Amino acid sequence: MNGFGNVSGARGLTALSGSESPPSPGSEPGTVDMMVNMGPQHPATHGVFRMELRVDGERVLDLVPHIGYLHRGSEKLCEHELYSQIITLFDRLDYVSNFNNELVLVTAVEKLMSVEPPPRAELIRIIMCEFNRIASHLLFYGTFAIDMGAMTPVLYNFRDREKVQALFESVSGARMMHNYFRVGGVKQDVDADFAARALTLCDDLERGVDDSDRLLSENAIFIERTSGIGVISGEAALDWGLSGPVLRASGVPYDVRVEEPYSRYAELDFGVPVGSAGDCWDRFYVRILEARESIGIIRQAIALMEPGETMARVRQIARPPAGEVYAHCENPRGDLGVYIVSDGGERPYRLKVRPPSFCNLQALRDLTVGHYIADAVVILGTLDIVLGEVDR
Amino acid sequence: MVYGIGLAKGMGVTLKTLLRPAFTVQYPDRRVGVMGAAKAAGISTPGLIFKRPIKAFRAVIGLERVAVRPTQSTRFRGNEFTWYEERCTGCASCAKYCPLGIIKIVTSPGGINVQEGESYAIDTFDIDIGRCMFCALCVEACPYDALHMGSSFERGNYVRMDLVLTKADLNAQAKHPSTWFRPQMEARDFSPFDDVIDDMKQAGRHEMPSVERLTERWVEDRKTDQAEDD
Numbered sequence: 001m002n003g004f005g006n007v008s009g010a011r012g013l014t015a016l017s018g019s020e021s022p023p024s025p026g027s028e029p030g031t032v033d034m035m036v037n038m039g040p041q042h043p044a045t046h047g048v049f050r051m052e053l054r055v056d057g058e059r060v061l062d063l064v065p066h067i068g069y070l071h072r073g074s075e076k077l078c079e080h081e082l083y084s085q086i087i088t089l090f091d092r093l094d095y096v097s098n099f100n101n102e103l104v105l106v107t108a109v110e111k112l113m114s115v116e117p118p119p120r121a122e123l124i125r126i127i128m129c130e131f132n133r134i135a136s137h138l139l140f141y142g143t144f145a146i147d148m149g150a151m152t153p154v155l156y157n158f159r160d161r162e163k164v165q166a167l168f169e170s171v172s173g174a175r176m177m178h179n180y181f182r183v184g185g186v187k188q189d190v191d192a193d194f195a196a197r198a199l200t201l202c203d204d205l206e207r208g209v210d211d212s213d214r215l216l217s218e219n220a221i222f223i224e225r226t227s228g229i230g231v232i233s234g235e236a237a238l239d240w241g242l243s244g245p246v247l248r249a250s251g252v253p254y255d256v257r258v259e260e261p262y263s264r265y266a267e268l269d270f271g272v273p274v275g276s277a278g279d280c281w282d283r284f285y286v287r288i289l290e291a292r293e294s295i296g297i298i299r300q301a302i303a304l305m306e307p308g309e310t311m312a313r314v315r316q317i318a319r320p321p322a323g324e325v326y327a328h329c330e331n332p333r334g335d336l337g338v339y340i341v342s343d344g345g346e347r348p349y350r351l352k353v354r355p356p357s358f359c360n361l362q363a364l365r366d367l368t369v370g371h372y373i374a375d376a377v378v379i380l381g382t383l384d385i386v387l388g389e390v391d392r
Numbered sequence: 393m394v395y396g397i398g399l400a401k402g403m404g405v406t407l408k409t410l411l412r413p414a415f416t417v418q419y420p421d422r423r424v425g426v427m428g429a430a431k432a433a434g435i436s437t438p439g440l441i442f443k444r445p446i447k448a449f450r451a452v453i454g455l456e457r458v459a460v461r462p463t464q465s466t467r468f469r470g471n472e473f474t475w476y477e478e479r480c481t482g483c484a485s486c487a488k489y490c491p492l493g494i495i496k497i498v499t500s501p502g503g504i505n506v507q508e509g510e511s512y513a514i515d516t517f518d519i520d521i522g523r524c525m526f527c528a529l530c531v532e533a534c535p536y537d538a539l540h541m542g543s544s545f546e547r548g549n550y551v552r553m554d555l556v557l558t559k560a561d562l563n564a565q566a567k568h569p570s571t572w573f574r575p576q577m578e579a580r581d582f583s584p585f586d587d588v589i590d591d592m593k594q595a596g597r598h599e600m601p602s603v604e605r606l607t608e609r610w611v612e613d614r615k616t617d618q619a620e621d622d
C-alpha cells in the first residue's frame with residue numbers, strides 16, 4: 001500500500017470490484033474495466049434514459065438500461081378518466097406518432113362496443129396515421145444522423161415534418177396532441193381542399209424521403225458506421241418480442257396491417273419492406289422504404305374517399321358493455337397493443353398498454369455488447385425508442 | 393466502392409437547397425430592406441426614400457423590422473378562451489368534461505341566456521390555462537356554444553396566477569374564437585386572426601329555438617336513448 005488510497009476513485013471513475021488486484025495474465029497490463037454512465041440527460045439517449053455501460057477501453061462489455069424517469073402512471077390514470085378523456089392521455093404516450101396511438105384506443109373501444117365507424121372516418125384515420133408514420137420516420141432519419149455526428153439531414157427532415165404538422169393543424173387544430181379520433185369516428189370532418197393539400201404534401205414528402213435517402217443511405221461514412229453493427233437474426237428478434245421496423249429489418253415480414261388488418265387496410269395495396277442482414281443499416285433503410293409505402297397508401301386512401309358521415313351514432317360518453325378486449329395496431333415503432341377490462345361503466349376497470357418501444361428496448365444489451373461506445377449510440381438510435389411510451 | 397461519391401452526393405443536395413428560397417419563418421419580426429419597409433409603410437419605394445429618408449436609411453443599414461405572424465390554421469386551438477357570458481347557462485358541462493378539472497364555476501339563480509331564457513347568473517368562471525392541455529373537450533361539451541378555443545399562442549407570464557383566466561378577463565379580452573368544432577363559423581369562412589366576434593349571437597350554432605321545438609327534441613332524444621339502453 002502506498003498510502004494514496006484507491007487511485008481509480010481519485011480519478012472520478014469507479015473501478016469494478018476485484019480490479020485492484022493485479023491484472024490477470026491474459027489482459028493488457030494496467031487496464032481496468034470502467035463503469036460509464038450515459039444519461040439520463042444525454043442528447044444521444046433520445047429522452048430521459050440511462051445506460052450503465054461497463055467498458056474496457058472503448059469496448060462495451062456490459063450494458064444495463066435504466067428506465068422510469070418519465071413514468072407518469074398513464075395506465076392507472078386511465079382508470080379514472082372517461083374513454084373520450086383517455087384519448088388525450090394516449091396522445092402523450094408516443095408523442096411523435098400521436099394519431100397512431102389514438103387509433104389503437106378507439107379501435108379497442110369500438111371492438112368492445114361493436115361499433116362500426118363510417119367509411120369516410122376510417123379513411124381519414126388511415127390518412128392521418130400514415131402521415132404520422134412518415135413524420136415519425138422523418139424525425140428518425142434526422143436524429144439518427146445526429147447520433148452519428150451528421151447535422152445536416154435533420155434540418156431537411158424538420159422542414160418536411162413541419163409541412164405534415166401544418167396539415168395536422170388544419171385538420172385537428174393541434175400540431176402534436178391532436179385529440180381528434182373518437183369512439184365511432186373522428187371529431188370533425190376535414191375541410192374542402194384537404195384532398196388537394198394532402199396530395200401536394202405527398203409529392204413534397206416523396207422528395208423529402210428521397211433527400212434523406214440520397215444524403216445518408218449510400219454515404220460511405222454512413223455505411224461504415226452502420227453496416228454489420230448491432231446484428232440480430234430474425235429468430236432472435238422474434239424471441240425478444242421485437243416488432244415494427246426493427247423486426248422487419250431482420251427479415252421477418254410481420255406487419256399488423258397485413259397479418260390482422262384493422263380499419264380499412266385490407267382494401268389497400270401496399271408492400272411490407274423487409275431487410276436481410278438485421279444490422280443498423282437495414283433498420284434505417286427499412287424505414288425509408290416504409291415511408292414510401294405510406295405515401296402510396298395515402299394516395300389510394302384519398303382516391304377512395306367519398307363524402308359522407310364522419311361519426312357513427314354513439315353517445316359522447318361511451319359506455320361499453322362489461323367484458324375485455326385486446327386490440328393492436330402497427331405503430332411507426334412497432335406493434336402497439338391495448339388491453340381493456342370494462343365493468344360496464346364509463347371508465348375502464350383496468351387498461352394495459354403493450355408499448356413497442358419498451359419491448360424493442362429489451363434487445364439493446366444483446367445488440368450492443370462487443371461493440372464500441374459510439375456504436376451503442378447508433379444501435380439505440382436504430383431502435384428508435386420514445387421514452388414517453390417506454391415509461392408510460 | 394469508390395470513396396467520396398457519397399460525400400459528393402450529399403453536397404449536391406446541400407447545394408441545391410442553397411439555391412431554394414428559405415423555408416424558415418423569422419418570428420416575431422424580420423429585417424426588411426428599403427423595398428420591404430416601403431411596402432410595410434404602404435408607400436412606394438421612391439416615396440419612402442424622399443419623404444422619410446431616415447426610415448430609408450435605417451432600412452439600408454438593417455435596423456427596420458416588420459412583425460411576422462406565422463401562418464396558422466383557423467382550427468388552431470389557442471390559449472385565450474373565448475367565452476360569451478350571455479350564452480352561458482352555468483350548466484358546468486365544460487367543467488365536468490375537462491380531464492384536468494381546471495374550470496371553476498360558481499352560479500346563483502337569476503341570470504338570462506339567449507337560448508334558454510331565464511337561467512343562472514355566473515358569479516365565477518375561472519380557467520387555469522397554466523394547467524390546460526388545449527384538448528378542447530370543454531368546447532365540445534358546451535351545449536350552448538358559449539365556450540370556444542382562442543387563436544393566440546403568445547401568453548408569456550412571470551406569475552402563474554396571471555395564467556388563470558377569470559370571468560373579468562374572459563369578458564374583457566378581444567374575442568378571436570377558433571373554428572375548431574364550430575362548423576357554423578367554418579361555413580362562412582370566418583378567420584379568427586382578422587375578425588373579432590363580439591356579438592354573441594354570431595358565435596352560436598343556433599338561435600333560441602321555440603319551446604315546442606325544444607320539447608320535441610327532448611322527447612326524441614329520450615326515445616333514442618331508451619332504445620339504446622334496451
Ligand code: SF4
Pocket residue numbers: 489490491492493494495519523524525526527528529530531
Ligand atoms: S382545453 Fe381541455 S384541459 Fe383545457 S380547459 Fe378545456 S377541457 Fe380542460
Ligand code: SF4
Pocket residue numbers: 479480481482483484485486487497533534535536537538539
Ligand atoms: S358548458 Fe357552456 S354553457 Fe355550460 S357552463 Fe360551460 S361554457 Fe357555460
